[in-house]
Amino acid sequence: MKYPFKIDKEEIEWKSILHYYYGQYFDDISTKKKIASYKTISSIEKNIKNPPKKSVVNEHWTQKRESYLKTAYQTQIDKYPAIKEILNKTGQHVLI
16 A cells, blocks of 8 residues: 655655665655655665665664664555554454
């Protein structure tokens, strides 16, 4: 599912959770905006493998990447009640 969203403290509207997640790999706003504009995840992954020369990589990425993902999912659940409803219907089933 793709649901665009915006983290309150940021100025960027992300096309998906993965756009946001991968955008956190960089610290500079111009690269984050570029990530947010990509139409496909594969385009983002190529950018991460070969970042633009002016990009600033987030030195805390490895330690914080799980928290970035949790923030993104919680934001989506809070913004789109339909997602929360779908998740609640899964009950105690393990989601993979």
